[in-house]
Amino acid sequence: MKGQTSGSYTIILRLEIEPAVPFIRIANAVHETGGEIAAVDIVSKSKNMTVRDITVSVSNAENEAELIESVSKIPGIGVVNVSDRTFLMHLGGKLEVHSKVPIKNRDDLSHVYTPGVARVCMALHEDPAKAYSLTIKRNTVAVVTDGTAVLGLGDIGPIAAMPVMEGKAMLFKEMAGIDSFPICLNTKNTEEIIAIVKSIAPVFGGINLEDISSPRCFEIEERLKRELYIPVFHDDQHGTAVVMLAGLINALKIVGKNMSDIKVVFSGIGAAGVACTKMLLAAGVKHIVGATRSVGIVHRGAAYDNPMFQWYAQHSNPDNVTGSLSDAIDGADVFIGLSGPNVITVEDLKKMARDPIVFAMANPTPEILPEVAEPYVRVMATGRSDYPNQLNNVLCFPGIFRGALDCQATAINEEMKLAAAYAIASIVGEDELNEQYIIPSVFNNRVVETVRKKVIEAAMKSGVARKIPHGFA
Numbered sequence: 072m073k074g075q076t077s078g079s080y081t082i083i084l085r086l087e088i089e090p091a092v093p094f095i096r097i098a099n100a101v102h103e104t105g106g107e108i109a110a111v112d113i114v115s116k117s118k119n120m121t122v123r124d125i126t127v128s129v130s131n132a133e134n135e136a137e138l139i140e141s142v143s144k145i146p147g148i149g150v151v152n153v154s155d156r157t158f159l160m161h162l163g164g165k166l167e168v169h170s171k172v173p174i175k176n177r178d179d180l181s182h183v184y185t186p187g188v189a190r191v192c193m194a195l196h197e198d199p200a201k202a203y204s205l206t207i208k209r210n211t212v213a214v215v216t217d218g219t220a221v222l223g224l225g226d227i228g229p230i231a232a233m234p235v236m237e238g239k240a241m242l243f244k245e246m247a248g249i250d251s252f253p254i255c256l257n258t259k260n261t262e263e264i265i266a267i268v269k270s271i272a273p274v275f276g277g278i279n280l281e282d283i284s285s286p287r288c289f290e291i292e293e294r295l296k297r298e299l300y301i302p303v304f305h306d307d308q309h310g311t312a313v314v315m316l317a318g319l320i321n322a323l324k325i326v327g328k329n330m331s332d333i334k335v336v337f338s339g340i341g342a343a344g345v346a347c348t349k350m351l352l353a354a355g356v357k358h359i360v361g362a363t364r365s366v367g368i369v370h371r372g373a374a375y376d377n378p379m380f381q382w383y384a385q386h387s388n389p390d391n392v393t394g395s396l397s398d399a400i401d402g403a404d405v406f407i408g409l410s411g412p413n414v415i416t417v418e419d420l421k422k423m424a425r426d427p428i429v430f431a432m433a434n435p436t437p438e439i440l441p442e443v444a445e446p447y448v449r450v451m452a453t454g455r456s457d458y459p460n461q462l463n464n465v466l467c468f469p470g471i472f473r474g475a476l477d478c479q480a481t482a483i484n485e486e487m488k489l490a491a492a493y494a495i496a497s498i499v500g501e502d503e504l505n506e507q508y509i510i511p512s513v514f515n516n517r518v519v520e521t522v523r524k525k526v527i528e529a530a531m532k533s534g535v536a537r538k539i540p541h542g543f544a
């Protein structure tokens with residue numbers, strides 16, 4: 072099946088090629104099945120045979136199978152092996168632990184371990200606050216999941232969640248120098264998760280909850296925030312809301328509309344959808360309508376099992392309309408997707424108000440693909456790195472935790488989140504802003520530093536900072 076290829080789905084075909092076979096035969100077979108050749112390398116060459124590695128971008132698994140079959144049918148070609156670049160990058164996992172102090176001799180050992188270590192233990196026993204200077208606590212964050220809402224893949228369990236959590240830990244380190252590691256829990260029980268996180272908290276300077284499904288995620292976070300004295304932050308709620316608001320602040324400048332006048336439609340009222348709705352209400356949006364696959368448009372008068380839907384009905388949908396997502400989208404200025412793949416169509420987009428803004432943020436497959444939506448929208452964004460305007464919580468969590476850890480904040484509060492959103496939005500200058508550039512790149516090295524600075528200022532102002540970092544008065 073032909074489709075849009077993606078840099079994130081790349082296979083390497085190792086081929087034995089007889090001398091009589093012209094390379095164009097292979098190139099044609101790849102092209103005709105919708106693949107794109109990214110690189111060609113020679114592995115070995117003899118009189119009778121050349122072995123080459125052909126790196127090809129494909130669109131999906133079906134496309135991959137079709138392409139391999141087509142190439143293997145060419146007379147004089149043997150497919151030796153097919154490897155997947157993404158899988159290769161996961162071999163052995165993506166993280167390891169390094170020690171900061173060399174242990175070369177007995178003397179070193181006697182300081183970092185028995186007997187010297189005992190004196191440090193007793194100093195901490197007398198004053199546990201010294202953990203911030205004498206242990207890894209001040210720079211270490213736990214990435215905690217139960218594997219119930221992994222990206223848009225749903226409840227795939229704690230083991231299958233590992234690659235995402237290792238990825239988050241890598242991003243903490245690479246972007247903000249924060250040490251973190253994945254804690255994937257084999258329980259979905261709210262009380263058990265709360266108890267486990269509280270029990271492991273002594274090691275950590277902060278807790279990043281990740282991919283825990285709603286509505287359990289709301290209670291887990293609320294309770295941990297109340298019962299722990301370190302920042303607890305559910306990334307899918309607040310990281311997403313911060314980045315979405317940053318993107319919307321800039322997108323509205325392009326279309327010349329105000330927060331207070333727009334109608335925003337949400338697909339997905341889970342962790343991310345609810346937090347983004349709360350963020351927009353705080354930013355002055357008055358007309359929000361939310362819909363989910365299970366209950367359609369959430370409205371007053373209906374009885375919902377999910378307590379968050381009751382809250383949502385009270386705080387949205389001013390005209391109390393009923394129906395499906397497709398009904399909700401009529402006349403909307405902004406669509407925000409935090410649900411699942413391909414839930415809206417071009418027909419839905421055609422019903423939107425002038426200059427539609429579409430944030431299709433479900434991962435890995437958005438609510439509508441940019442190449443399908445683009446002719447009908449003014450500003451398009453997704454959560455992915457292979458399209459312009461990547462609205463992904465990675466723009467927030469490294470910087471917001473960097474700031475919180477550096478001032479030893481007891482919490483990450485509303486003021487800090489709002490400050491982070493405006494900080495991210497401000498990185499795109501007025502002269503740079505355009506439909507394809509509403510949000511800075513994840514690789515823009517000003518993001519983490521700008522967010523950190525604004526978050527520390529907000530933490531100090533709102534009274535949650537326990538330490539004033541250098542350069543802040």
Ligand SMILES: NC(=O)c1ccc[n+]([C@@H]2O[C@H](COP(=O)([O-])OP(=O)(O)OC[C@H]3O[C@@H](n4cnc5c(N)ncnc54)[C@H](O)[C@@H]3O)[C@@H](O)[C@H]2O)c1
Pocket residue numbers: 219220221222223224282283284285306307308311338339340341342343344363364365408409410411412414432433434435453454455462463464465
């Ligand atoms: N871009 C980002 O930074 C970012 C951040 C967080 C979440 N997300 C994406 O948002 C989505 C929801 O995440 P969450 O943490 O809120 O999960 P969640 O489990 O808390 O909520 C999921 C919500 O989406 C709805 N939904 C799920 N699949 C659907 C489908 N196929 N069609 C219609 N509705 C569907 C559910 O009914 C529910 O309301 C995921 O796809 C996730 O990848 C993106």
Ligand SMILES: O=C(O)C[C@H](O)C(=O)O
Pocket residue numbers: 221222223235282306307433434454463464465
């Ligand atoms: O992991 C991501 O890419 C973003 C977000 O946390 C998600 O769950 O989709």
Ligand SMILES: [Mg+2]
Pocket residue numbers: 222281282306307
């Ligand atoms: Mg997530």
